[in-house]
Amino acid sequence: MTRKSIRRLLTRTMLAAGAVPLLLPSAAWAQDATAGEIIVTARKRSENLQKVPEQVTVFTADKIENANITNLRGFVDLTPNLIVRETFRSNETFLTMRGISSAQGALPPVAFIVDGVQLGSNDFINQDLMDIQQIEVLRGPQGTLYGQGAIAGAIVVTTKAPGDELEGMIKGTYGNANSYRIAGAVSAPLVKDALYARVSGFYRHTDGLIRSAADGRAVPAYQVYKPGDRINPDKQANVRGQLEYRGDALKVSLRGSYTDGDGSCCFLDIVPLNAAGQINASLIDDVKNPGFRGDLVGTEKTIFRDGSLKIDYDFGPVSLASITGYAEVRQHDFGDGDYTPAAVVAQDLRFDSDVFNQEIRLTSNGKAPFQWIAGGFYQDRQDRQRLIVGAENVTRPQGGVPSGSVLNQNNVTNRHAWALFGQATYDLTEKLTALVGLRYDEDRQNNQNTLATVNTLAKAKFHSLQPKAQLSYKWADGFMTYATYSTGFRSGGFTQTTQFKNETSRNYELGFKGSFLDNMLFVNASAFYIDYRNQQLSFVIATPTAFRRGAVNIPKTNINGFELEVQARPTRQLSITAALGLSDTDVREVAALDPALGDVSGAVGNHSPLVSNFTFNLGANYTAPISDDMDLVFNGDFRRQGGFYFDLQNTLKTRTGDYVNGRIALRTANWTLALWGKNLTDTRRATRVSETGNRLRTPNSPRSYGVEASYNF
Template sequence: METVTVTAQFREQELQEVPNSVVAFTAQDIEDAGIRSTEDFIALTPNLTFDDSFTYLNSFVVVRGVTQINNADSPVAIIVDGVPQNSQKQFKMPLFDVQQIEVLKGPQGSLYGRNAIGGAINIVTKQPTNEFEGFVAGGLSNGSGYRMDAGISGPVVKDQLLFRVSGSYYETGGLIKNTYLGRTVDDVDHDYSIRGKLAYTPNEVFSLDLRASYNDAQAGAAYDAVVNSTLNPDFRSGNNSNDVFEPRSSLAGVTKADITDLSGKATLDMGFATATYILGYTDLNEDYRSDLDFSNPTQPTFGPFGELGQGQNLSLQLMSQELRFVSPDTRAFRWIAGAYYLQTDRSLLTRGFLDLNGSLDQFENGVIIIDRGEDNDNTAWALFGQAEFDLSERATLQVGARYDEDQRNQNMPGAAGSGRSTTFDAFQPKVTLSYDITPDVLGYATYSTGFRSGGFNAPGVVLDSFGDEMLTNYELGLKSTFANGDGTFNIAAFASESDGFQFFFVDASTVSQIISNLDKVDMRGFDADVQYRLSDQITVTGGVGYTDSEIKSIGNAQLESYLTASGVDISKVIGSHSPKTTEWSFNLGAQYIKQVRSNLSAVFRVDYEYQGEKFWQIDNVDVRDPVNLVSLRASLEGERWSASIWGKNLLDEEYYADFNPSEYAGAPFDLGSQARPATYGVDLKYKF
């Protein structure tokens, strides 16, 4: 099997030598599995789930029971070509021209800092080359969808200045139908990206990499369906929210978004250490307009209030800098030291309006019933370090620590005296002891911590702020290679304790997205993955994850009072699973390669994913039944070309990608966002 090298700990290491729970996808894995989006590789990673709902850039990732929150910090640090992607809206992205994806589970605070409370995902795009090369790819899918990717790379000055330019385009008519409007609502009018890279290496000790990218998209938004209300008087979700209702709202939502990313990385070999400076800048804008009551004139849900609409304008600018020093890999004592700085400016306008004519323009010129603006900025900085000691030929001790400080400021535009400010900080230590039990078996024990900053909710909402979250994790792991290198088996058991667990809910009556804290949540479980090359033709991969989370205490009188008034039985919260948690996840894949003739191969791949019961909210009253997803891919591959047919969710499993019970939606109904049904298509690719 191919030896995989990762850079997850800021230095090159073989995957099986990293004392951490890491899953890696190489360029060949990405090609074979047809990975085109964030959701695709998460489906192949145990104890990691992805929920896609509301706006086009929106997503909720859950790792080992720790949940992503809308319009706030992610529980997973996302790194693209060394640059942190500090907005939750940057996680869902088209994956094209990608070299490798590395997924680290468990707190990574000592190296990655704030928001690596659940783990880190390191995405490396393909680098410029010293020889001219390129590719053109395209595909068709049901729902009148098509995709195009292309790229070219080569030298400007041989061996010194290299370039790479690549891009992607995607559109689809959609597959989820609104039964009232008689049209699909998950359509993508366009989603295009372009990325350019320059690599300058004038000598053996210095290099400079420059990167620029732009993404523009327009797509559907907020196609939730009303569940458990006067529209469906005989249905009660109870312990089964799998009876999927199609959307029937009178407004078809839309998202318009664009993201500009600029970054530079300079590297200098100083002998005693390699110095790396990374500068990143992001300008992100996302506007959405949609229904608010998710009904229509023939089936109202808010009674005398009539039809309602909603929308938000989000503008976000981020500028980050990092300077780190990494000692040579070959010494018995190895170290990393660095500093980090982040400046974030975020403005958000939220409006609710009376829907009098079915037009989304009413956000600007209609009857506005809720009008709330907020400006948020935060300044964060950190100092971090890590040291590794080879205690013997077999034993290594790794000690790391990081101090993060995050100052948050908020004000309402035009409202004198509305400004408020607070500061959160945390010290995040990590200790790992690893031991080579045999040349093919590595064991490790880890104590690690993670920190997610607190902040402010929108001004004037019922819970106007939320505290920080601190996670303490204890982990035992085993990484092994067997069958003379043809197989790997890795397993890690963890026990985590969260203080100030952050969770998210909606108050539709005030068009508010609210974050709050639970005092204590415990999480226990394990994840394991296996890869075995049975022969030159057949490879089997698989993974299993288990997370048993338990809410130990709420510890927030204001939150308890609000939830009680909303109809939540507080007695059911204690002892329940954390929100959006899936206890069991399982994936199994098999790939068969048949040499048809010289320079022509047939590749067949099947993947099965099992997602166990999903607990939508903190009282666990609404639970999604297990989901079984099957994907197939068959390809013919020549030396320079490939042709594939593929299918995803081929059992056409009907389920909700997101579900918000009425008690946590601030409205007299539950909301369910339907997952995409079976999708299938063909892909073509030519390399030159």
């Protein structure tokens, strides 16, 4: 059997996985938990998911396993009104939630919290997911509890804690493009009923899924490659350790992790032009034509370290929590700078960050009508960027600094941020509950920008008061409606040549949550309106003689949206999910923006860049028993994602795309064998197109598939 026929067989098998659950008869209980069984902690206390008056999508450990979620994209693609875009660097991605997107050089629009520690930038969040207990995605501003990074929402990741018994797992995966991943974890009590430990880690490798369209053999000083060769190889190793003490009132958790990665960089290509020398908008998504045509394969070296100490003490009426976290990332990228077969320009980039966080909070205990939480937060952070763009030196080894530099810039920003916050709920009646919250954030920044021999010093203070008010009403057991007013804040900052302002948002939301048919059907929905001020928009200017990155603010944008999530369990072994997200953005005011962006005077009434107007998801999971101790588990997910514009003028747009993932697993109590596939329809789209100059684009990931084996003990 040929490689092509094997790929065709695997694709058809995985596509069938999504349909099989609808055809099989009733049998055993499916592993995915229902919404009514899930406990969430995203509001910094344990609550039943269906009793939380927020729109929250939850991925339990079973769902993570069944859907083969191994990274950020894995769960983002299953969440309404949330999209992720790859960039030209392996370890950086951008998120868009409810019409609010990421700007390069700015904070993400979504707070990303791992085991209680808030990570600080896009460079921290795109890591492999390993040994995860639960992922919670809250949509809507979460400024009261999470501050300036939560203008659109929050993502809360909880890793698996050490257990009371010796246990562990080992898993191996192999897929196309010579992709493989080996992962394992072991947990054990060190001192009975007191001290516990858990260690986990993984190693992964791939030759890369994106191929070259050019011939690099003419430039012998660089990696030799020919048309069709893979140009985005990637490998990464990670180890994480946890030590936890559990006493009667005191709990102490110490965690640390280390990641070492060698990835790829700068695999962009230039969108074709028509006979008149203008961009051919109809070919934006034709990422295979012409494809990557650079004369060298870029590289990315990444080191990531983090650690945290969490101390919880139960005083009876209240609990005290102290969370201390430190994280650092070191990234060095080198690659082609002109993205043509000619040896003209190379680029050398460094992105380094160090972040220290400290949070202390008090939380009321019990089930009294009045419950509250109050605390303080401090962050000390330094971001360092170096960018060198210059003529390629064909005599140096790959990875050296470009010679004859046309741009040599260092940018260092020191940030000192602090916040005070509080939130309280009160049961006005047995059915009516009121919530009020307030947070003050302050972020002081000092920036030093060195461009050639010019040294520029700047400082700024960004601050905001973020109130929240909510009423929720329980009409009956399992049915609740709520109305929320909340605010969001994202700090401003500095780019290579500009300072941009902070963003604010005012969010008005009406929603309901309901369970029906004896908890066989759950329906959650909300409608929202966002008054969005000073939207941050980044841009890249790329021409044969100049390269510049910057950011501007769009004074006013309105966002109208709707979300619907449905989970049904028609039989004990079958679970079906569906979700719809709508986000209609409307630019209401533009000011005198950067001249490099061109004429934006006609942008009033346009859609915001990088925002899909809709997402639709449909998924199914079915567990079919083969014997008393063996099951066959089918999981399939379909996603339709609306297109979005890349520019404020709304001239460059990617099309709507359909994506299918599937997994079939043979499972016993201890071992699992599985076939899996992602983007099985091989839908190809551009995820980024630069605003002016040479229209550089980044392609999405093509189809991948493979086999997996795991053993639990």
